[in-house]
Amino acid sequence: MTTAPTPSAPKPATPRPPADGDPIDGLRLSNDPAPASTTPLADTPLDASPYQSYVYAYPHKTAYRPLAERPVLAELWAEEPKDALSLYAHIPFCEVRCGFCNLFTRIGAPDGLTGAYLDALDRQAARVAEALGPDARYAQAAFGGGTPTFLTAGELERLCDIVERRTGADLRAVPLSVEASPSTATADRLALLAARGATRLSLGVQSFVPQEARAAVRPQRRADVEAAIARVRDARIPVLNLDLIYGIDGQTAASWRTSLDAALAWQPEELYLYPLYVRPLTGLGRREDPDAADPVWDGRRLALYRAGRDHLLAAGYEQVSMRMFRRASAPAAGGTEYCCQTDAMVGLGCGARSYTRALHYSFDYAVSMTEIRGIVDDYVARPAGDFDRAEVGWWMDAQEARRRHLVQSLLQCEGLAEAGYRERFGTDAAGDFAAELAALGARGWLADTPGTLRLTPEGLAHSDAIGPAFFSGRARAAMAGYRAR
Helix, strand or coil, X not given: CCCCCCCCCCCCCCCXXXXXXXXXXXXXXXXXXXXXXXXXXXXXXXXXXXXXXXXXXXXXXXXXXXXXXXXXXXXHCCCCCCCXXXXXXXXXXXXXXXXXXXXXCEECCCCCHHHHHHHHHHHHHHHHHHHHCCCCCEEEEEEEECCHHXXXXXXXXXXXXXXXXXXXXXXXXXXXXXXXXXXXXCHHHHXXXXXXXXXXXXXXXXXXXXXXXXXXXXXXXXXXXXXXXXHHHHHCCCEEEEEEEECCCCCCHHHHHHHHHHHHCCCCCEEEEEECCCCCCCCCCCCCCXXXXXXXXXXXXXXXXXXXXXXXXHCCEEECECCEEEECCCCCCCCCCCCCCCCCEEEECCCCCEECCCEEEECCCCCCHHHHHHHHHHHHHCCHHHHHECCEEEECCHHHHHHHHHHHHHCECCCEEHHHHHHHHCCCHHHHXXXXXXXXXXXXXXXXCCCEECECHHHHHCHHHHHHHCCCHHHHHHHHCCXXX
């Protein structure tokens, strides 16, 4: 475990953000100085599988590495815009770990651990607030995990108190999204969250069919799931999101339709449809070969995705991305799609990321239970001074920023506004990424929409192949070099 230096340690020079092409750890920061693009598409073949990687951030945390010179947070944030920050608080606890889950979370908590974790989060929040200074203002917030509602109602209230008292964020005045599971969405927790300003509650249902839930190592009864949804509605939190998964072993077109219709009966404001992935060190990954190619499974997942998409569109939902659908008449919760991706994001908790324009940083990352327990224990034991510096991260440069912006935009139904890209970077996206865009056009995945780079419906269906194709050689090499643990 790498720990931060003690307050009395000599202060290293704060490193500058690398410029285009600067070497780091034996790699080069960019394989393609703007505007030419030479990304080796063969490294991420678009036709190999439509399910290569869920790109919810650029790059994935497996690309992060220990920072040789740990920059001081106050210096990192000194020149950053701080008038519309995003806040993310991470709670790394779940009552069970689903078979498909590779998120940073541990099962259960010994007596006193959740309280000690909140103590550490309080210490971190105080130091982070000091580093950002008095001008910090927050525009949106989210509690994720893990399962934030693993905490008791009293602990959730303390979490809200910490966030508001330490950061100055007014949770009742900004969009606040909270993740929950059916078993922890109890009336007292939901009432507390509603009172503290939650505008969106995301419930991980995955399937309304008990056999499928068991196959995904997510045992639950449909009656319990329905009761949890009813409690969310009773709490009058404005936006309810339900997560569903397709591609589960034994799932059929009919059983998928059963889950879709069961969800639609509650008229959720949002629905997320996730393809099942089998990843190393997960419950399902120990049963199956996570790296085995399976064209039959790929075809089944694609067919289920298309059926689910078409069913939701016919039911009056608008598609936002490959995964996200929003009821056309629903109120906007604000910040739900980019809450974990935007620049100027402040992360609290041992699994949270923070984003500045120059550096993305976090604590250590792991998937296995043994490693995660060690990281959580390390976080809980840290004195306040350990939170003054960034220690694990990924330096951004101009080319990485271009790639991140394009991936985040292109994988949304709205697409990328070319004028906005030009204004931000001073170059044309069509020129910067000519090879990649030509490959999409050749497959019929790029729509003919002047002024906007937008995927066709079939392009959106292949988002999990398209996103990785735009990663830089540096990012792919770093991710490939990560040792799963």
